[in-house]
Amino acid sequence: MRFFFRRTMQAAFLLIGVSILTFLFSALAPGNYFDEMRLNPQISPETVAALRAHFQLDRPLPVRYGRWVSSLLHGEMGFSFAYNAPVAPLLWVRARNTLLLTLTATLIAWALALPLGIWSAETRGRLPDRALSGATAALLVIPDLVLALGLLILAVRSGWFPTGGMLSVGFESLSPAQKFRDLVRHMELPVLAIVLSALPILVRHVRAAVAEVLDAPFLRAAASHGIPRRTLLYRYALRAAAIPLISLFGFSVGALLSGSLLAEVVMSWPGLGPLLLESILARDLYVVIGGVLCSTAFLVAGNFLADVLVYWADPRIRTETAEK
Amino acid sequence: MIRRRRWKRWLLVLAVLHGIVASAGFFAPYDPAEQDRQRPYLPPMKMHLADTQGHFHFRPFFYGEQLRGGSFDQFEENTTQPIPLRFFETGARYRWFGIVPSRLHLFGAGASRIYLLGSDAYGRDQLSRILYGGQISLLAGLLGAGLTLFIGVMIGATAGYYGGWRDGVLMRVAELFVALPWLYLLFALRAFLPLSVSPVQAFFLVILVIGAVGWARPARLVRGVVLTAKERDFVRAARGFGATDGYLLRRHILPETSSVILTQAAILVPQFVLAEMTLSFLGLGVPEPVPSWGSLLASLQQYSVLVSYWWMYVPALAIVPFFLGYLGLASALQHDASTGKIENTIGGGRW
Numbered sequence: 295m296r297f298f299f300r301r302t303m304q305a306a307f308l309l310i311g312v313s314i315l316t317f318l319f320s321a322l323a324p325g326n327y328f329d330e331m332r333l334n335p336q337i338s339p340e341t342v343a344a345l346r347a348h349f350q351l352d353r354p355l356p357v358r359y360g361r362w363v364s365s366l367l368h369g370e371m372g373f374s375f376a377y378n379a380p381v382a383p384l385l386w387v388r389a390r391n392t393l394l395l396t397l398t399a400t401l402i403a404w405a406l407a408l409p410l411g412i413w414s415a416e417t418r419g420r421l422p423d424r425a426l427s428g429a430t431a432a433l434l435v436i437p438d439l440v441l442a443l444g445l446l447i448l449a450v451r452s453g454w455f456p457t458g459g460m461l462s463v464g465f466e467s468l469s470p471a472q473k474f475r476d477l478v479r480h481m482e483l484p485v486l487a488i489v490l491s492a493l494p495i496l497v498r499h500v501r502a503a504v505a506e507v508l509d510a511p512f513l514r515a516a517a518s519h520g521i522p523r524r525t526l527l528y529r530y531a532l533r534a535a536a537i538p539l540i541s542l543f544g545f546s547v548g549a550l551l552s553g554s555l556l557a558e559v560v561m562s563w564p565g566l567g568p569l570l571l572e573s574i575l576a577r578d579l580y581v582v583i584g585g586v587l588c589s590t591a592f593l594v595a596g597n598f599l600a601d602v603l604v605y606w607a608d609p610r611i612r613t614e615t616a617e618k
Numbered sequence: 619m620i621r622r623r624r625w626k627r628w629l630l631v632l633a634v635l636h637g638i639v640a641s642a643g644f645f646a647p648y649d650p651a652e653q654d655r656q657r658p659y660l661p662p663m664k665m666h667l668a669d670t671q672g673h674f675h676f677r678p679f680f681y682g683e684q685l686r687g688g689s690f691d692q693f694e695e696n697t698t699q700p701i702p703l704r705f706f707e708t709g710a711r712y713r714w715f716g717i718v719p720s721r722l723h724l725f726g727a728g729a730s731r732i733y734l735l736g737s738d739a740y741g742r743d744q745l746s747r748i749l750y751g752g753q754i755s756l757l758a759g760l761l762g763a764g765l766t767l768f769i770g771v772m773i774g775a776t777a778g779y780y781g782g783w784r785d786g787v788l789m790r791v792a793e794l795f796v797a798l799p800w801l802y803l804l805f806a807l808r809a810f811l812p813l814s815v816s817p818v819q820a821f822f823l824v825i826l827v828i829g830a831v832g833w834a835r836p837a838r839l840v841r842g843v844v845l846t847a848k849e850r851d852f853v854r855a856a857r858g859f860g861a862t863d864g865y866l867l868r869r870h871i872l873p874e875t876s877s878v879i880l881t882q883a884a885i886l887v888p889q890f891v892l893a894e895m896t897l898s899f900l901g902l903g904v905p906e907p908v909p910s911w912g913s914l915l916a917s918l919q920q921y922s923v924l925v926s927y928w929w930m931y932v933p934a935l936a937i938v939p940f941f942l943g944y945l946g947l948a949s950a951l952q953h954d955a956s957t958g959k960i961e962n963t964i965g966g967g968r969w
Contacts, residue, residue: 311794319810435941437892439899440934443918447931450924458921552801559900570802571900574809582809589802597797 297611301601305594312590314359316583321355328375349373362580371587372580376573381584384569389588391460392565396554396592398481399488400547403496406489411500416527418505426501430494438491438553442560445487455483458562484557491553492546499542503535510534533607540603547596551589628947635943639752643712646746647726647734650909652710654731654741657683659927660693662736662744670697678703680732691926701730736929739917748933751909755898756940758825758910759891763883765829766890767836771879774840775867779848789841795834803831804893808902817908824903828893836882840875847874877951884948888941895937911936 328342328351351358362372370380377384414426436444449455456462462476507513508531516526558567566585573581605611638645663680679702681695707726714720726732735744777788795803807827815823847853853870861869891911897903898912899919906913914933917923923930 307790308794308797311790312798315794316806319807322810431945435938435945437888437895437937437941439892439896439915440937443915443931443934447918447924447928450921451928548797548799551799555799555801555805556896570805570809571902574805574902575813577809577813582806586798586802586806589799593797593799 297605298601301598305598308594309587309590313362313583313587316586317355317359317362320579320583349375362583371584374573374578374581376576376578376581381580384581385566385584385588388564388566388569388585389592391563392551392554392558392567392588393592395481395484395488395558395563395565396547396550399485399492399554400550402485403489403492403546403550404543407493407496407500411497412504412527412532414497414501415504415508418508423501426497430497433490433494436491438487438556439560441491442487442557445483445490446561449483456480457483460564480563484554484561484563487557487561488550488553492550495549496542496546500535500539503538503542504531507531507534536607537604540600540607543603544597544600547600548593551592555589624953625947625950628943628950632940632943632947635939636756639749639756640715642746642749642753643714643720644722645724646743646749647707647709647723648731648743648746649710649712650742650747650750651907652742652746654737654743657693657731657733657737657741658739659691660733660737660741661927662929663733664695665703665734666700669700675702680727682730683733701727701732703727703732735932736927738914738930744914744929744932747909747914748911748936751911751914751933752936754821754904754908754910755891755894755912755937758821758828758894758904759887759889761825762828762832762890762893763886765825766832766886767879767883769829769833770836770882771840771872771875773833774837775844775872775875777837778841778844779863779867779871785841789838792834792837795831796838800831800893801896804828804897805902807831808897813902817904820904821908824894824897827897828890831893832886832890836879836886839878839882843875843878844871847871881948881951884944884951888937888944891937891940 328346353361365372365380369382371382371385373379374381374384410426414423417423446457449457456479460477460480462468462480465473465476468476508527513526513531516530517523554565555567555570557563558565559571562568566588570582570585572578573585660683663683665678665680666675667678668674669679679700681697682699682701683693684696686692686694703725704727705725707723707728708721709723709726711719711721731743733743733745735748737743738747773788773792777785777792804827807830808823811823811827812819848866848871850870853866856866856870894903894910895912895915898905898910899915900912901916903912904910906916911933915930917930
């Protein structure tokens with residue numbers, strides 16, 4: 295339990311650190327939402343000043359941070375100037391969509407990367423391995439933006455995938471099964487973009503981890519005892535290779551979130567990405583902070599899951615923490 | 619440290635690629651801002667070797683394009699008007715590497731215009747804009763990587779050399795930066811910087827933002843090298859002779875980090891070029907009319923462009939050979955130095 299306590303403290307530190315950091319940056323920012331209003335001759339300077347005072351933008355930074363934390367505890371996360379509403383409900387809808395996309399992409403990417411990586415490591419130096427290495431190298435030199443835009447053009451010109459948005463017009467009138475189908479159809483393209491940009495790196499990591507274990511002396515010894523190759527691979531090698539892969543899973547969450555952000559913006563998926571971009575352009579301070587924090591929370595959750603998995607998979611951690 | 623020479627080949631490839639972009643004025647037939655309002659969204663012209671009668675010509679030629687009768691956006695070839703391709707033509711003025719004034723271009727077509735990669739909404743030549751745009755994007759990537767490495771080395775060296783509370787604080791902050799999804803971080807930083815600025819200011823803003831995002835990974839690696847280097851016998855001996863901290867760092871410790879820094883540079887530059895592209899694509903980077911690989915793609919956010927004008931996507935492909943070159947260089951450097959952990963080799967350290 296000490297292990298989990300320590301990890302929880304780290305997660306809390308990360309979240310608090312990010313919130314303080316974003317507030318610090320926001321204090322350095324030379325403009326705010328109300329600057330645009332100041333240019334409008336129909337709005338008097340007094341009104342702008344009153345609005346600023348109302349939203350407490352004229353107060354010192356620690357006070358603003360304190361107010362924000364208290365509004366977070368009330369489940370509001372500050373106030374969006376552009377939407378004229380508390381931030382949390384706004385974020386919640388978008389975060390759900392982002393989560394849907396990122397989770398699906400993460401699952402598919404790992405479900406593909408594991409068998410491909412293992413296969414590649416198993417046939418090291420032979421044809422399947424070489425073909426896979428070539429394919430991952432080819433995917434690796436295509437940056438995610440180029441890939442996403444290319445897929446979008448392909449979809450628009452071929453009509454194979456629906457593009458833009460998350461739901462079709464008239465979604466409300468569909469039956470539940472049709473609704474599900476419609477959602478899945480709209481998810482195909484962004485998920486494909488995210489998976490393809492994450493896949494080569496995952497496959498290479500899986501291959502490296504498994505290959506390293508296959509070279510380990512204990513496996514050579516086991517092989518010389520006459521244990522069949524299959525048993526060796528699935529029973530012993532994979533268990534040993536699992537630990538670096540689980541920590542990689544933690545890292546991959548961050549990368550997949552970034553990939554998802556880009557795919558959302560390019561393919562106009564109504565997730566955190568477009569909201570964040572829009573609020574940056576409108577200087578909608580608290581929405582930006584909320585969006586960044588939201589992504590941090592996802593990241594923390596992903597890492598926490600990785601920690602749980604490591605705890606379960608690695609007996610060394612269990613004994614180490616039990617001894618203390 | 620570096621034994622084999624594989625990295626030199628990749629360096630040569632990259633030097634050629636960068637050379638082409640750096641001398642964009644020569645390779646680009648036109649000025650990137652020159653407009654041709656008669657031919658907006660002109661598709662890439664076809665190069666011909668045989669004319670309509672089937673006669674073969676050694677000099678490749680093009681046919682001038684004109685609007686198809688009754689249409690306002692469809693072009694057709696005017697076969698009565700061949701435009702021969704000429705090499706080493708004089709054309710628009712430019713400065714070679716920004717210094718030497720010249721009018722010499724690799725190719726051109728005299729008074730007529732040829733569009734090898736089509737034209738954009740204002741009839742500006744895509745090829746010229748891609749070449750000139752590369753200067754902005756690559757420079758932003760290179761300067762951003764330089765800035766990030768500078769920050770990273772400073773912080774890493776401070777943390778590793780002095781240790782104690784400095785190490786603790788700096789490395790906690792570095793962990794924070796490594797953990798966050800980098801695109802969100804990029805957005806967050808950009809969010810709090812001014813939006814409507816001149817292209818030059820925007821360019822330096824982008825470099826600042828990109829440079830400030832990536833320092834954590836090099837800092838951690840440099841710290842690791844410094845930690846072992848400062849315990850070396852010759853360093854201890856130098857300290858015994860009364861060398862100051864600054865002298866030790868400069869003379870003995872930082873040279874040890876050179877291989878890590880080189881590898882990190884090869885990893886960071888393409889990433890940062892892409893970061894500039896992403897920011898400019900989203901309208902947060904270098905704005906029109908200055909071309910950059912990102913701002914050239916921005917028009918693809920309009921559905922009509924996406925559907926009808928596929929050649930607006932070509933600028934995206936320009937970055938691919940650079941990615942290939944840098945990826946090859948990074949893995950060759952790591953392979954040759956054989957100090958790289960798997961963690962950094964795979965995927966060009968994108969994570």
